[in-house]
Amino acid sequence: MYEDNIRLIENLMADYSAAIDNKDFERWPELFTDDGRYRVTNSEDYKLGYLHGSIWANSRGMLRDRVSALQEANIYEEQSYRHIRDATRLITEDEPNGVVTVSSSFIVVRTMHTGDMHLFVSGIYIDRIKLHDGIALFEERIVVCDSQKIDTLLAIPL
Amino acid sequence: MYEDNIRLIENLMADYSAAIDNKDFERWPELFTDDGRYRVTNSEDYKLGYLHGSIWANSRGMLRDRVSALQEANIYEEQSYRHIRDATRLITEDEPNGVVTVSSSFIVVRTMHTGDMHLFVSGIYIDRIKLHDGIALFEERIVVCDSQKIDTLLAIPL
Amino acid sequence: MYEDNIRLIENLMADYSAAIDNKDFERWPELFTDDGRYRVTNSEDYKLGYLHGSIWANSRGMLRDRVSALQEANIYEEQSYRHIRDATRLITEDEPNGVVTVSSSFIVVRTMHTGDMHLFVSGIYIDRIKLHDGIALFEERIVVCDSQKIDTLLAIPL
Amino acid sequence: MSKIIAKSGGVNWPSNKVTTIPYSVYTDEEQYHLEHEKIFKGPTWNYLCLAAELPEPGSYFVSQIGETPIVVTRDLEGSLNAFVNRCAHRGALLCLKKSGKAENLTCVYHAWSFDLKGDLNGVAFQRGIKRQGGMPENFCKDDHSLRKLRVEEFSGLVFGSFSDDVPSIEEYLGTDISSRISRVLKSPLRIIGHNTQVLNNNWKLYFENAKDSYHASILHTFFTTFEINRLNQQGGIIVDSSGGHHVSYSMIDPSLSNDEYGSQNIRSANDEYSLEDPSLLESVDEYGDGVTLQILTVFPGLVLQQIHNAIAVRQIVPTSVGTTELVWTYIGFEDDDDEMIERRLKQANLVGPAGFISMEDGAVGNFVQRAIAGTDEDLSVVMMGGEKAESQPFRATETSVRGFWKKYRSLMEGIDPNA
Amino acid sequence: MSKIIAKSGGVNWPSNKVTTIPYSVYTDEEQYHLEHEKIFKGPTWNYLCLAAELPEPGSYFVSQIGETPIVVTRDLEGSLNAFVNRCAHRGALLCLKKSGKAENLTCVYHAWSFDLKGDLNGVAFQRGIKRQGGMPENFCKDDHSLRKLRVEEFSGLVFGSFSDDVPSIEEYLGTDISSRISRVLKSPLRIIGHNTQVLNNNWKLYFENAKDSYHASILHTFFTTFEINRLNQQGGIIVDSSGGHHVSYSMIDPSLSNDEYGSQNIRSANDEYSLEDPSLLESVDEYGDGVTLQILTVFPGLVLQQIHNAIAVRQIVPTSVGTTELVWTYIGFEDDDDEMIERRLKQANLVGPAGFISMEDGAVGNFVQRAIAGTDEDLSVVMMGGEKAESQPFRATETSVRGFWKKYRSLMEGIDPNA
Amino acid sequence: MSKIIAKSGGVNWPSNKVTTIPYSVYTDEEQYHLEHEKIFKGPTWNYLCLAAELPEPGSYFVSQIGETPIVVTRDLEGSLNAFVNRCAHRGALLCLKKSGKAENLTCVYHAWSFDLKGDLNGVAFQRGIKRQGGMPENFCKDDHSLRKLRVEEFSGLVFGSFSDDVPSIEEYLGTDISSRISRVLKSPLRIIGHNTQVLNNNWKLYFENAKDSYHASILHTFFTTFEINRLNQQGGIIVDSSGGHHVSYSMIDPSLSNDEYGSQNIRSANDEYSLEDPSLLESVDEYGDGVTLQILTVFPGLVLQQIHNAIAVRQIVPTSVGTTELVWTYIGFEDDDDEMIERRLKQANLVGPAGFISMEDGAVGNFVQRAIAGTDEDLSVVMMGGEKAESQPFRATETSVRGFWKKYRSLMEGIDPNA
Numbered sequence A, B, C: 001m002y003e004d005n006i007r008l009i010e011n012l013m014a015d016y017s018a019a020i021d022n023k024d025f026e027r028w029p030e031l032f033t034d035d036g037r038y039r040v041t042n043s044e045d046y047k048l049g050y051l052h053g054s055i056w057a058n059s060r061g062m063l064r065d066r067v068s069a070l071q072e073a074n075i076y077e078e079q080s081y082r083h084i085r086d087a088t089r090l091i092t093e094d095e096p097n098g099v100v101t102v103s104s105s106f107i108v109v110r111t112m113h114t115g116d117m118h119l120f121v122s123g124i125y126i127d128r129i130k131l132h133d134g135i136a137l138f139e140e141r142i143v144v145c146d147s148q149k150i151d152t153l154l155a156i157p158l
Numbered sequence D, E, F: 001m002s003k004i005i006a007k008s009g010g011v012n013w014p015s016n017k018v019t020t021i022p023y024s025v026y027t028d029e030e031q032y033h034l035e036h037e038k039i040f041k042g043p044t045w046n047y048l049c050l051a052a053e054l055p056e057p058g059s060y061f062v063s064q065i066g067e068t069p070i071v072v073t074r075d076l077e078g079s080l081n082a083f084v085n086r087c088a089h090r091g092a093l094l095c096l097k098k099s100g101k102a103e104n105l106t107c108v109y110h111a112w113s114f115d116l117k118g119d120l121n122g123v124a125f126q127r128g129i130k131r132q133g134g135m136p137e138n139f140c141k142d143d144h145s146l147r148k149l150r151v152e153e154f155s156g157l158v159f160g161s162f163s164d165d166v167p168s169i170e171e172y173l174g175t176d177i178s179s180r181i182s183r184v185l186k187s188p189l190r191i192i193g194h195n196t197q198v199l200n201n202n203w204k205l206y207f208e209n210a211k212d213s214y215h216a217s218i219l220h221t222f223f224t225t226f227e228i229n230r231l232n233q234q235g236g237i238i239v240d241s242s243g244g245h246h247v248s249y250s251m252i253d254p255s256l257s258n259d260e261y262g263s264q265n266i267r268s269a270n271d272e273y274s275l276e277d278p279s280l281l282e283s284v285d286e287y288g289d290g291v292t293l294q295i296l297t298v299f300p301g302l303v304l305q306q307i308h309n310a311i312a313v314r315q316i317v318p319t320s321v322g323t324t325e326l327v328w329t330y331i332g333f334e335d336d337d338d339e340m341i342e343r344r345l346k347q348a349n350l351v352g353p354a355g356f357i358s359m360e361d362g363a364v365g366n367f368v369q370r371a372i373a374g375t376d377e378d379l380s381v382v383m384m385g386g387e388k389a390e391s392q393p394f395r396a397t398e399t400s401v402r403g404f405w406k407k408y409r410s411l412m413e414g415i416d417p418n419a
């Protein structure tokens, strides 16, 4: 893959983590295409082919609605995430459509306003990334958590 | 070091983690040379110069036997690993023999089929990598765990 | 930013983690400029603009004194750190002064001599890096821990 | 602190009513241990899994009652069995996977094997080797079955009981509850997903929460805002005669104004809020009865939920006095077409650990658990809608919460509470 | 093991003296539970926060007494209030943030709301909806206030008590302690930072450590080495009549030699050690009395520290019988100039979880907790400086530690220890 | 549940036999606390470390008995000493490192120092400073030694005891066990590695597992498959008269067929399986007696293992009622040549946390611990090979497991079990 495409993808990945970890939530939906898909699932469901997601969206609008709910409707204690990602691996490359499929392992550490901190999630991102006019956006991000267990609640997207 | 060698090494590292985390275990021994050495030790034993390893191999055959035992003989609950690696650091470079020594910090999160997940191991990989004909293979990988404690059992290699 | 500057910065980052994780503490102050600043704070204090740091230095001398105290005066059980860093993000670039501001998320796993290991800190590094004559040094490193809680004590710098 | 009139475990009850609850009921270890004897292993039916998890003869599925691991099997004749997931020899877990298929269950430790009815049918080296060792002559396999439970199925839900005295599941549920379970589980199920929510609170705090119609429109502002459900809809609460089970239901009535709300001036009145992608809420009346929400509980640990077209079963599993796991199974039906499947997937955003109208329920029990630390000698108050635990044609009530305590106290103390 | 003469909780005391302490006092669950009743909810004043954390009417701040969550408010008249941070309805945490501003405290669960004095002033749907449901007629808001504490302020420190019998805070402190608190908190405070140190030991081990002048120059070699403080300085210990509070102070006297030290031949005599950047220790005598170090404790959980220009308040918060949190607040004063601010920031390196002269205190309690595992039938010895708990004009003594046990035993056992 | 005939701690025993074991023995807190008094601090010899860990005068090594931290020293005369690793003053851990060398042990807290025999030889500021403070006149150092243990060495193994009544280590072991320890530890040791396996189960479940010859060829299929060991080899079990210690041994006899196995049709019959690098199993008969496997246990916490040329010592260390640590030390001998060293390193793949024939033992105890949750009123069955705990010339038996319970009950209840 071209060096500059690699840089575009790495920047998209870094922007995604930063948007969430810095609580710049409005930025998050803008990293997806209009018809971008997003799903949080777990390795068990993913293997069994179940389509359910704790968070499930097939439009940027749904992602924006998730952000509004997060900010205007839902009640949850102040908390923040810290993403640590491993290397990005190329899975397939669809030149004509400028779509690249990549994956990367990650963990998220969650810290509550009380100062309690714990390893919240480990898993893998499976991404379809659209490269167009020097811009990279998520056409789809599937978040496959290694565990089916979620502590307390999942307010902030992973 | 040449850019392309760096890429070869990074890909080897990523393939290693992916082979284990995706349970593509047969792939694991193939990332070593015929006489590849592999050892899982801990910082205490390593400092004291003890040669013992919880897992110890000095041939690709022993690695393949470890995989067969894992798949045919040993009993353990379904579980999976998630590797997160820090940057690779060059330690020494032996041009003539095309052998490079590098190290990288890592953690492994283990998730049981029950959904219980925990930080299983932190440590450092100390690797002698053979570069030949555009192929990179482990001549030796020493896995130095920071702790001498291992929870329950070590079935899947680190 | 120029490729080679990126490499200089990445090496500085890796040298920093390695100096601490390998207990090569004398190396640590040498990665800062003479008037280098270092501060360990937490996200709560950082947001509120409090200037306090659990560790606070505005000279390389203070950093060297911290190392001497660590080695000659203070009592603490043998322990080691393991840093895992996420990608480095460029924040601002001040060409004329050759100073670059970058940030990177990190976690530190702490292992006691007893073998007890736990996720000790997660947070973000906010760094002002001086690039001069092909050398990169920290003009300032602010360690913003996500949690205000510190387990037992903070002997070794983060 | 008020005077003691009754005591179970380490808990002192101030009266025989169910309107004031001592907080120690959520923290006392002795009480928690007693609950295993009197409730989980007592005359109750405990939800185990969906029959759909056991598709064919030889299927097994691992579940839990209280902290006790249970395995459910479908034997070769196709009937269901349940027993403690513990080998009759030295006590190792028998099934090590969540689910699977087998003709016999063989223990990994010494290879004792059991048939799918839980009877011992093989003891490795029972006769020893070369006539040396082995089991005593008087050893009789029949005395070493697995610890068996009674098991019954209702509308695709599988229940188990340690008790010989509890009546049949239908009698246990009663007609009101039974009929509303059948209403939701109308035809062959299709599982569309699972996950488990870890709750850092005593199991009862979650079960009460599921029965508490009072909080629905207040804690979950998403409800009110989008008219998915609110107290000024038509609706009501049904509590069975034992008190242990309940149904809360409602139907949209858009004509009604929000004034009642404004006048209450509570957090949840927020009508300018609108969705950018409203398809989230495009639901169909799949039951043809206009009921948009039905929350149903079966004592001691089942919640069956229909919210528009989002259908889920929740199993409440205690893991310690202060922690609980909530096992979610999200379902549809075999005959769902693609649109309906997508509809359910979209509406699943409403429920579960990240649900727009349920995420708070995962935290609020923990808010109580933390708030009572150090002062669990005090009392909780349950007076909304009176002192009784009867059915009521409105939802501004805690009647089904009182029902829970009525059933709970009758089992724990053997008294007949004044409710 | 020595014969029992007194017993509290699961702890056996060998005598009515305070010179030998059974280790089980640090491990026994029953004792820990009893401490909540007799000490934290007993006739004591518990430090809650700085008044500076509540700058204006409507401010609230969340704290803790024992394991009980407390909220402190400044009401609209500007006076301070404190109550258990637990809703009077079903017990949810009322304030979910560490601090903030509000006119009413409204519970998220069912929107009951309370004024800043802790009185119930709103019950959602109290009259039901359309005259259906709601609270019983006889329900009276006045009976459902939050659980209120007494609260008093002294020199900018806010204290709370569950007891009606404890005298005023000034009487509780006595003149010796009061005057030395006022000395340090001389003028309007400025908070410069917070953090919390997690201690893996019983709360008493830390409180004793703070009272223990014997260890100061031995465990913390930084002290000695840099002549910040040492036993052969002028100084002494003041213990109040109850024994619970103390002040330890010292003044540098550079003329004195280190020979006493050499002769003791202990770890801390290390004079060739010097700082590369000595500005760390450039301090000013901001109180004009030459006192370079003053450590002050108020029973059961406050430490006020002045070390040169490093000033901090430490709150000791038990989280279980074997774990504790130490909440540090680092302060200066409104009138500090830039130099003084930088001086305080530099000297802050001396204290806190990474403090050159305090980091050891975070670990040493855990050293005891681990060392007594399995053999807590044995006794700890507190004889340095005699058997009594009186004030002494020197610091090679454990008199203030004995003071702690005198106060502790009088509250726990209702006896008057021989000290 | 069966009727109670004996009770210790919170455990009810159905009879005075050792063929049925109540599961509560693995979960009851009271029982666990009583084990510290009756077993770990009772008339037993607890394995502490290898003498090789204390190479020279001044060496010290930190170990554990039950949950109590212990330090072992070699004093300046070269003899071994052991005491609780807890300062006699206020109870801080004395040695903070796993091992080291020192002439005195000085506590970091207040610098009290002790010689290598555990006697107090220095109290900082005992006479105060400038005749102020210090210890009372009547304070006598001799009354403040460390809590000392008896310590004895046998074949390079160091044992400690809190009891004055237990006989010498050789008498405690008996000749059968002694001789088989000496057989393995034939000459000066060389340590080749350490690690620690964290077991999520009660300590007894692991100790029983080590004594359980019944499971060997069934749970560990690697054994059978590669003919390293199987029940139809020659071999047997020796149980000492107390029941607490045992030896299990076997010798390969390749002539014997696998038919016995086939007929049992158990998981482990898998002969087509072969190694790509068979050098793993190339072993030498270093003892010249054809014994390929010898597993030996000493009550309450030592396992000595010889499997071909893989030799290891395992110490069983309880950390709570439900958790245990297994400390592995892998050894060879000073006179090993390079080939033998490599052989031992290769064969080490068979044992330890990742061992082909031992990894399962790290998990199976946890399988029991999880399986008995909520139903620990039930009983475990130990009848293979009869009801007694005598030596037997075959391995299809649980005789040494019964031996464990015979010894355990005699200590815990003071009865003489029918075994």
Ligand code: FES
Residues within 6 Å of the ligand: D087, D088, D089, D090, D091, D092, D107, D108, D109, D110, D111, D112
């Ligand atoms: S425990 Fe199951 S066969 Fe022995």
Ligand code: FES
Residues within 6 Å of the ligand: E087, E088, E089, E090, E091, E092, E107, E108, E109, E110, E111, E112
């Ligand atoms: S718990 Fe606070 S309003 Fe119900």
Ligand code: FES
Residues within 6 Å of the ligand: F087, F088, F089, F090, F091, F092, F107, F108, F109, F110, F111, F112
């Ligand atoms: S605790 Fe050891 S000297 Fe005081």
Ligand SMILES: [Fe+3]
Residues within 6 Å of the ligand: D209, D215, D216, D219, D220, D357, D358, D361
């Ligand atoms: Fe709810």
Ligand SMILES: [Fe+3]
Residues within 6 Å of the ligand: E209, E215, E216, E219, E220, E357, E358, E361
């Ligand atoms: Fe101190």
Ligand SMILES: [Fe+3]
Residues within 6 Å of the ligand: F209, F215, F216, F219, F220, F357, F358, F361
């Ligand atoms: Fe085994």
